[in-house]
Every structure is written in C-alpha cells, then in structure tokens.
Amino acid sequence: MGSKVISKAEEFLNICRSLQEKESSDSCLYEEDIQILKTNGDKIAAVNLYCGNQTVFVCEKAVPKLSEPNDEQGMETISDADDGCDVLQTEQGPQPLTVTKARQLLSLYTLSQNSGVSAVDSSFVLHPLWVRCDMSDPAGTTWFGAEPVSVGNKVTGVKLYSVTCKGSTVDKRSFPTLEELKQEHKKRHNLPSMGVKGNARFSLFGSTVLENTIIESQSSVTVDFKWSHVESVLEDPPLSSTATLNIKVSSGDMRSPMFEMYRELEFLQTLADCLKTGETEWLEPLESTSAVNLTKAYLEELQNTAQTSQDQVAKTAETTKLKSETDPPIFNCFLERGNLDFVEQLWIRLRKSVTSYEDVRDSLKLVIEALRYNDIKPWIHRDSSSSLSKLILQSYHQQIDHVSLTDVTPIIMLLEMGLDKIRKDYINYLIGEELTTLNHLSYFLSTEVDLQEQVVRLRKLHHLLEIIVTCGTFLALPYDRLFLLTQSCLQHYKTSPYDEEREFKLQIKPALISHLYQKEHPVMWGVEVSSGHGPREVRTSFQLSDRPLVDHVVFETDYPNETVNGDTEEPAFFSTMVCCSLVSFT
Template sequence: MGSKVISNAKEFYNILRSLQDEGRNDPCTFEEDIQMLKTNGDRIPVLNMYCGNQSVFICEKAESNVPKMNEPEDQLMTETSNCTDGDEADDDGDYVAADCDASALQTELVPEPLTIMKARQLLSWYTLSQNVNVSAVENNPALHPLWVRCDMSDPAGTAWFGAETVCMGNKVSGVKLHSVTCKGSTVDKKSLITLDELKQEHKRRCHPSSCFQMAIKGSARFLLLGSTVVENTLIKSQSSVTVDFKWSHVESILETPPLSSTATLNIKVACGEMRSPMFEMYRELEFLQTLADGLRTGETEWMEPLESASAVNLTKAFLEELQNTAKTPQDQTAKPAETTKLKSEKDDPIFNSLLERGDLDFVEQLWVRMRKSVISYQDIGDCLKLVTEALRYGDIKPWIHRDSSSSLSKLILQSYHKQIDHVSLTGLTPVHMLLEMGLDKMRKDYINYLIGEELTTLNHLCYYLSTDVDLQEQVIRLRKLHHLLEIILTCSTFLGLPYDRLFLLTQSCLQHYKTYPYDENHEFKLQIKPALISHFYQKEHPVVWGVEVSSGNGAREVRTSLQLSDRPLVDHIIFDTDYTNETVNGGSEDPAFFSTMVCCGLANFA
C-alpha cells in the first residue's frame, strides 16, 4: 500500500514538473477526469490574496475537450475540433452546425470542482513528492504552489485546498496547507464570524511559539465610479475607479477604513462614454480614425454628418468669409475674423468642451467644417480643390500656426511667396492631407490643455507629437494621448483630485504609454490620502472588505484571512441567494456579503 502511494506521488510530481519546465499553459488531463493547468494566481480572485502574479498549478474536473497528457502534438491538433473557435466562426458565418454550437457552449462553462476526498489525495501526493525524508522520494526541486477546486461537500464548505513549499536555501523543509471556505450572501451581520473568533481560528492552526506575536491588518475596496443602480435599473459603464485601503489595528468586522490608511486608486477609463467631459473630442477622434482606417484598408464607413449643409457649400462659405474679411482695412483684419470664428464655433455644441481653443488657424477651422460634413472621398477632394485654387489665385491669404506640419499648411506658406507646388488631388492624396490636418489640430488641442494646466512640458510630450513616424503610428499615439486626457479629466471632474495628484498621474500615464500598447482595460494606480476622497466612501458600503491575522516571519509566516464581498470570490460554485449582484448593494440600506475565509497551516518535514 505504501509503495503504491509513493508511486502515485512520483507520477503526479512528474506531470507537474513537466508543466513547470515546458512553459506550456494549455491544460492537460490526469487520470482521465482531472484537468491540470498552470496560470498566474492573480487571475483567480480568491488566490490573488496569497499568490499575486506567482505561477500556480490548478487542478479541477476535466472537460471532455481537454487533451490528455503526453499525447503527440500532431495528434492533439487532429483531434481538436474547429468548434473551439466557435466565436470567430459565428462572426464570419462559416458554419452553424449543431455539434459546433454545443462545443462552443462547452468552452464557456464555468470550471468544475473535484470531490473533497480527491482533493485531499492530490495534496497528499504533492506533499509526499516534496518530502526528502520519505523513503524512495528523491531530492526533488520545489514545485509551484498547487490549488485544487473543491465541491464544498464537507461540513466546513471547502471551495479550495492549496499547498505550497517552504524552502531553506535550496532544500524543501515543509509545506503550507491552505483551505478556502465560503458561505452564501447574507444581510445578517450577526451571522458573520467575529474578530475574536477569527483570532482563535488562527491560534488553532499556528505554532504556539508564534501565536503571541499576531499582527492584524485590514483592507477594503470601494467603488467610486462605475456601473450604478438608479431606481432598480442598472446603468452600465466600462469605466471604473475603485480605491483600495490598507490599515493596521483592526478593531471590528466591517469597520470603516481610518484616515491613517494607505489608499490606492485603481483607474480604468473607457473612451467614448457620453458622461465623459471628453465625449465631443472622442467623436472628433473617431472621424480621424475613420480616415486612418480608410488609408490602411481602402474601405471607409463614413460617420453621420453633423451639419445639414454639404461639405462643399460649407467650404465655399468659409472661403467667401475670408475673402470678405480681406477687403477690410488691414489693421482690422484679424479681429473681425477671430470674432466671427468664435461665434460660429460656439453656436455648435461640438465646441463646448474643456479643451476648446480660441486660436484655431485657417487649416484647423477648415478641418472642423469638413469633419462635420464630409461623407465621401469626393467631398474631400472637392473641398481641397476649392482651397488650393483660392490659394493659387491669391483669393485668400490665411494665417496658420508656425509649427503646423500638414501638407496644406506647407502650400499656404508657399502661397505667401506666390509659388505653390502642383498637388494632384486624386486617389488617396486628399484623405492623406485631411488626416494630417486633423492630427495637427487635435495634437494642439491636447497640448493646450496639458501645458495650460501645467501637468507636463513639451519635452515630455515629444514621443506623442513626433511627425517622424508614419500617419498610422501618429494616430495610435494620438489615441494614447486622448486616453490619458480621459483619465485625467475623469479624476479631475468626478473625483476633484488636487493638482499634485493629477500631475503625478499624468507623468505615470505618459511614461506607461511610451512603452506599452494602447489598452483601455489597463488599470492605472495612484497613491492618495484618504482624506481627499473621504466624502465618497465613509457613508458607502465596500465591495470587498477583509481582515488578515498573521504570525511568524518570512517563508514560515502563517496567515488566516476573512474576505466579505458583494459577489462570490469563487467561480466554480453557484450559491443560493435571494439577492442579485446588480441590485444587492444598490437598492438596500443593509448590503449582503459573501463570506470567504482562507486558513493556513505549516507542516514541517522532520
């Protein structure tokens, strides 16, 4: 019997070791019905508390389409159905077969747990394989932590079992054994475990010599901005701003974080939401992106025009306005033109923006008119033809900013000397010229705000303002700059953050986007003082509240924690509850919380 157990432990170790060494993250099966995979702990909420982004092994009930361990790769490719790409196939309309639909549905199922007995067996094999004191067990290198999904069939309601090695030097000296127990949501605070009961649970699991040095830490997360419930109706938002608090000296369960806490904002902002102060600028950016996509793909889906007049008529009227202005005395030329420009722009809501400028030059004013009215390539060509002819015949002598870099700006500079290069307004050339005009104008809009608010300097914007890269890359960098401003204005408008925090956030975003691709799902972090947002959270309920009791030091530290959350932290169990996630904390004075407790014990190898 003992040799059989050792043999099973060795086999289990070898499979885990191969997953660890090969660097593959695709799942495999073990003993026909167990799925094993390697992932990062921060991808699973309940494990993130202990593992962070550390690599871990996950064991769960196998799905039928998961390949078996040690099968040849070409055989796996043959046996894997194309239905696993069901989402893409459905989008393309390639097939609608019933068996493919079933397979696509299967890939979306939540992970399934193993029985408590099987989970304990896997943990015992993991522990035996790491214990050099057990006969016939070699001095194996340490494995990643192992976590097993459980079906909560035991009296404690265990949802996870975990094990991780403890090392002294290069030698494994023991393992930490974890258990995660869960309870469904309740509004009855009296049914929750008390702080004293949590301490007693910790003492029961830790070594007596270290229990008298217990440390207690609190944590909480509040939602400051995101999806909200108004009169039992969920208003969804892709943007969210949450704040994480951490503090010591916890006195009671669900206590409000003290002002001495450390606080970190987690900022994720999606562009294009109507409540954003940048919404009008976003619409302008979308038109710019339409032009860029047209140059890249050869196809353009034109946006609905914002003006009833045609692009050509708007351009003609603009040129006639300039010609009439030119007939006035020279010392009165600039002022009337500026007055007319501001009036015409302010009449339209598109200019009612925090980034509104009063110094739009000729090219920028032309861009504004064209981008609100253009609906075809022909429109662009006809409008630019009118402008180039007016320049060539000296009908207009418009002013432009010195640092303008578009092709049309260069033609205007040449017109000052009555030497204009011939431009063939055929093919994609007009689109190319209009895209340059928009890039020039919007870059100045963003610079005007960032520099005007003293949030950065031109030196720090060089990457975003460079015209040495192709137009597609310029558009990407402009989108990054737009996203940065969405973030800054969200924190300024909705949270009222002071200048020093906005300055720090601006620098962080600028530095991030110099290295990383555009990503609206990225969470930007910002340290703040709790007093700055106390009016947001002190009368609100947390979405997550936690307390942790710990003792010991370093690798031998033992922790016992409790997490109370507005939704379950375990994704493989369906909890019975009378409360829905969307309305539980939106329309109830007493919120419902799911309870998750993580206990840890240290097993030393003699």
C-alpha cells in the same frame, strides 16, 4: 499500497515539473480528466489573497470540447443543504473537482515536495498548487491550496490552504466577530502573538443606477485601503490607512468631458483605417449641410472680409467661441481653444459633414483653387505640418506646387489636418495645466513616424487625458496627484501598447477622498489574522464582497446584489474564509 501512492506522487511531480519548465506551454492533462493550468495568481480572485504575485498551478476538471460526441449537455446542479445554496456548473466555464479528489491531489503534491520521502526527487521546488472544489463537503470548500516553504533550495514544509464560501446575505449577525476569527486562528496556530490587519475596497466611479436601472460602464475607479489595529468587522478604514487608487478608464463614455474629443479621434481613426484597408465606413454626419457647401460658405466668408490678418485672427477666435457654445459645457472648460487657424476650422467643418471620398476630394479642390488664384490669404499656426498648411505657406509667395487629388491623397491630407489639430488640443491642456512639458511629450507628438503610428500615439495621449480629466472632474484630485498620475501614464505609454484594460495605480491620502467613500458601502472588506514570520508566517483571513470570489460556482440566494454606488441601506455580502495550516517536514 504505500509504493503505489509514492509512484503516483512521482508521476504528478514529473508532469508539473515539465509544465513549469516549458515556457511555451500553459496547460496539460493529468489522468485524462484533470486539467493543470499554469497562470498568474492575481488573475484568480480567491488565489490572489495569498499568491497574487507569483505563478501558480490550477487543477480543475477537464472540460470536453463541444464537438466531441460524449459532450455533456445542459447543467449539473449540486445542492448544498448546509449552506442553503445551489452550485451551478456549466461546461463553458471552469469546472471544479470533488473535494475528495482535490484532497488526493494535495496529498500527491505534498509528498512530491517532501525531502523525507526518499523515492521522490523533491529537490525541484514546484509552483504553488490550487485546486477548484465543488463545495460537496459540509464546510462548502471552493478551493484547496498548497505552497512549499523553503529555506534556501530545500523545502522544509508546505502551507495548506482551504477556502470556504457562503452565499450573499444582508444579515450581519451571521458574520463572525473579530474575536471569533482570532480564536479560529489560535486553534490552528498556537503562537504567542498575533497581528490583525484590515483591508477594504470602495468604488468611487463606475456603473450607476438611474431610475432603478443599472447603467454599466467600462470605466472604473476604485480605492484600496490597508490598515492595522482592526477593532470590528466592517469598520470604516481610518484616515491613517494607506490608500491606493485603481484607475481604469475606457474611451467613449458619454459621461466623460472628453466625449466630443473622442468622437473627433474616432473620425481620425476612420481615415487611418481607410489608408490601411482601402475601405471606409463613414460616420453619421453631425451637420445637415454637405461638406462641399460648408467649404464654399467658409471660403466665401474669408473672401468677403476686408480685414487685416490680425483682425482675421480675432474673428477666427470669436467664430470658434460662438461655435463651441453648442458643445457640452464641461468639454469647453477643458479643451476649448480660441486660436484655431484656417486649417483647423476647415477640419472641424469637414469631420462633421463628409460622408464620402468625393466629399473630401471636392472640398479640398475648392480650397486649393482658392489658394492658387489668391482668393484667400488664410492664417495658420507657424508649427503646422500638414500638406495643406505647406500649400498655404507657398501661397503667401504665390507659388503653389501642383497637387493631384487622386487615389488616397485627399484622405492623407485630411488625416494630416486632424492630426495637427488634435495634437495642439492636447498640448494646450497638458501644458496649460502644467502637467508636463513639451520635451516629455516629444514621443507622442513626433511627425517623423508614419501616419498610422502617429494615430496610435495620439490614441495613447487621448487615453492619458481621459484618465486625468476623469480623476480631476469626478474625484477632484489635487494638482500634485494629477501631476504624478500624468508622469506615470506618459512613462507607461512610451514603451507599452495601447490598452484600455490597463489599471493605473496612484497612492493617495484618504482625507483627500473621504467625502467620496465614507457614506458608501465597500465592494470588498476583509480582515487578516497572522502569526509567525517570514516563510513560516501563517494567516487566517475573512473577506466580505458584493460578488463571489469564485468563478466556478454560482450561488442561488434570496438577496440579490444591489450595492452599485451604495444605493441601498443594507447591502448583501458574500463571505469567504481562508484558513492556513503549516505542515513541517523536519
């Protein structure tokens, strides 16, 4: 019997070792019905508590493909009488193993790492192992974990973890006290000293509740607190805590002061897509007057004026101001510019009215003819780089190159106009607020790359502005924090692709945001009792959260989660307990 177990441990070691060494592979099958995944621990909430910054193995039940004839239909429900909750398993999501099977896998893993078992090559240190469990035991275990403890290249022991969960409740009396958690830790680890640390997360910006309806948002700003000297469960983080903002902002949120700018950028992207695919899905026009008629009216306005260029600049600024008064007031205070030149004002009219390729072509044809016949002498910015701006400069000397408005030329010309205008808008805000310098923006403002890349870089800059404006408007962060956040975003986007799922981090003093979280309920609160040092440190943690930290079970409870932005007096919390045991091989 012993040799059979050792043989299975050796087989398990070889499978895990092969998966660990193959960079191109991230999963494999074991015993046909168990899937072993190789992933990062921070992608799994419960595992992230202990193995967040390292690669781990995750064992779960292999899910048959939908096309297979033996595919299981429907849902399997397992009732847990002790916890009073139901566990719903769906074939689409990750499937847990039985607690008994999970224990067997942990035993094989532990044997494979034990240098005292001569028949097994334990010199190869495996990634930590985590196994999904079905809560079929009285404790309601959702995860088992194992992590090698090494001294040099030699494994001297294994830390074994168990994660148990309970459904949500508003009854705080059901939570263990801090003293009870300490006693639970002492049962497993009879060490002379213990440390206690607290952590909490609050949501500062995200989904909101309006008339009992949750308005979902893809943007979120949360703050993580960490502190020592915890005195009670669910205590408020002290002002001496370390605090880190987690900022994830998606463009297009109608609540954002940048929403109008986003719509402008979307039109720019439409033009860029047209050049790439040859097809255009024109946006719904914001003006009832046609693009051609708006252009004619604008040219006639310029033709009829007898003012000097300087007066025209003043009039342009005044016209811009009057026009922008119809825009959202918050938007005005951030990106309003009073020095829009002729090309920029033409862009504004066209982007709100064009509905076809012909609109663009015919409007530009009117402008070029007016320039050729010297009907207008428009003012433009000195650093304008669009094709139309170059024609205007030529018109000052009554020498205009011939432009054939065929094929994609009109689209290119309009795209260049928009790129020029939006770049100046962004420069105006970032430089005006002293958040960066032109030198640091050179990558994003370069016109040396092709038009598609220029649009990509402008989208990156827009995302940066969405982040900065959100934090400045809704969180009222001071200048020094916004400056650091700007530098962090600029540095990231110089080398990384556009990614709205990216979560930016920012250290902050709790006192700066205390008014935002002290009257709110945490979305997560935890306490950790620890003892020992280095690789032999052992921890017992207790976490409360507004949603479960496991994704392979669904809890049926009588207390729905209604804690969005703290709109209820007594929030319901799910509880998660993680216990650790240290098994020494020597």
